[in-house]
Amino acid sequence: MHRSSSPQPKIALAGLIRPVWSGDKEGQLARSLREMEALAREWGFLFHPCPEPVLTWEDGQRLRAELDAAGVDFLLLQTSSFGSGDALMPLVDGRYRLGVWSVPEPAVEGRLPLNSLCGANHLVSVIVQYAQVPHGVKWFHGQATDPFFQRRFRITVDALRGLKRLQGARIGLVGKHPMGFHNLFFDRRVVEKRFGVRFYDHELADVFARVRKIPPEKARQIAEEMVALASEVRVEPAALEQVGAFEAALLSVAQEGGYDALAVRCWPEWQDEFQRAPCSTLGRLNHLGIPTACEGDLLGALGMLLLNGIVGEPTTIMDMIAFDREDESILLWHCGPTAPALADEQGMRLTLHFNQRLPVANDMVFRKDPGTILQIMGDGQHIFLLDGEGMGREKPSYDGSRGWFRNLRMNRQPISVLDLISTVMAHGLKHHYALALRDCTEAVLEAAAWLGLETLQPVPYSDAKPLASEVR
Structure with missing residues (x-):
């Protein structure tokens, strides 16, 4: 009772990767974790970083238990590279809402480094068409410092504040x-x-x-x-x-x-x-x-x-x-x-x-x-x-x-x-x-x-x- 300011939703960031992709997948995830932590301080939400990449079904199962125990409200899954649909599956029915985040490719020609956008397309399709998660998923694109990403993500943070206010009210x-x-x-x-x-x-x-x-x-x-x-x-x-x-x-x-x-x-x-x-x-x-x-x-x-x-x-x-x-x-x-x-x-x-x-x-x-x-x-x-x-x-x-x-x-x-x-x-x-x-x-x-x-x-x-x- 009597909350004088907006609630602070808890938002987690995890990265899906596959070793076959040649780009710096781990570096991309580490960068995003740092930048998201800065956004959490600036915007006033709680941040739950997940630094270990998700490669397998077992990784997804472990992460799902961690997120539920931590009371996470929103899981942002970054396709730090094209990832595995099997690794995704344990995560789709947690006690949180889902976002999928793709990042720009670090190179514009030659060998495709991350295939991040296609990876996000893949994950969203699995979530919506196969897993049929109620009320679906929201997609994001860009680096965390990009105005396009921040505008889209800020709306989600504000919406989560409202939903957090209702939760158990x-x-x-x-x-x-x-x-x-x-x-x-x-x-x-x-x-x-x-x-x-x-x-x-x-x-x-x-x-x-x-x-x-x-x-x-x-x-x-x-x-x-x-x-x-x-x-x-x-x-x-x-x-x-x-x-x-x-x-x-x-x-x-x-x-x-x-x-x-x-x-x-x-x-x-x-x-x-x-x-x-x-x-x-x-x-x-x-x-x-x-x-x-x-x-x-x-x-x-x-x-x-x-x-x-x-x-x-x-x-x-x-x-x-x-x-x-x-x-x-x-x-x-x-x-x-x-x-x-x-x-x-x-x-x-x-x-x-x-x-x-x-x-x-x-x-x-x-x-x-x-x-x-x-x-x-x-x-x-x-x-x-x-x-x-x-x-x-x-x-x-x-x-x-x-x-x-x-x-x-x-x-x-x-x-x-x-x-x-x-x-x-x-x-x-x-x-x-x-x-x-x-x-x-x-x-x-x-x-x-x-x-x-x-x-x-x-x-x-x-x-x-x-x-x-x-x-x-």
Whole structure:
């Protein structure tokens, strides 16, 4: 629970060789091990070097046991020269994901030194066609210092961070989703198996009992911390101390359950019981490194957790509440559950809930950064992926946590706002979207590929109802 930075995936590098090839196979592997160790220090992942070349089935079997014991998340198999498919076979069903890496030939004519690219083609074919490894393999090419290799590999490292964040994650549901939010139902068993997470339930009554037992000095301390993060305070100290007790109670639930994320039923009981809104409390939990979704949205919390693992900073959950055909933009908004770190230079104001007129909500405009917008759909078999350019304060917006985005792309391809809204409505997307303020779309797509998920496809706008064949 409570991870303040991106997880560090453990990545192993091993080299397959055959003695018949004339190039410096061992030298190539040694060079790559050194350069990969430098990348691990620079990028912040754990590196497991495998200096002994893999020549035989027995070598592969030995290495497989070593990697599983070390808890490796990703095995990068370099064809330091053309290698043996027999040596590969023990490695294909380990508890890690697979990459195959070819390197340029050291000479351009005469005797072929390594046959590395053909070797990679061979290994990938065995993995995909013969071994039929679930969700396959990713290929790489170049030296570890090459920009082409680094760009491709960096996406994998970021995707692995997100997957590591999900691995064995525990997500707590506090209360249920509000009455009438039937679109938040899903089959927990399917999602738990697909994503490797577990969901747990807590009653609001238990949390409320904890609120009443929080010592006043603890609630006051949290209130002071909230004020220190705000650019302006428009609520009374007593209200801040009350929601400070909310935070302490929810933190105790998260700590006792070892939860990595929460989904909280945030109305109407809190308001009825305490005459306070818990919006700022959810923002504080997000600030503290516990992705927390509003309105009991467990899949929303799951999407926030994935994005949080990739970007290593707070994420939030949003509604899509307006679109503008003039400048092809959309407005994302919610009542005020967002961490102050996402605010622009004017910061976050502690104020009243926009609708209930109860304290406390985080009022802010997002900083002018790219946004990645994610929804995990159905029973987790599809994702909706959108990104756009943040507009800051270029346009007016509603009180709460919010931001306008333009230059929209779906699955990294440009999309008009009418096609976007057509897609949202035709597929029946939920009204909640996880948001990270960074373009991490490539890492999300790769994480989805490793999980075996499908990306939702656009449905072009038409004045007529779209045909069933268009909604796929």
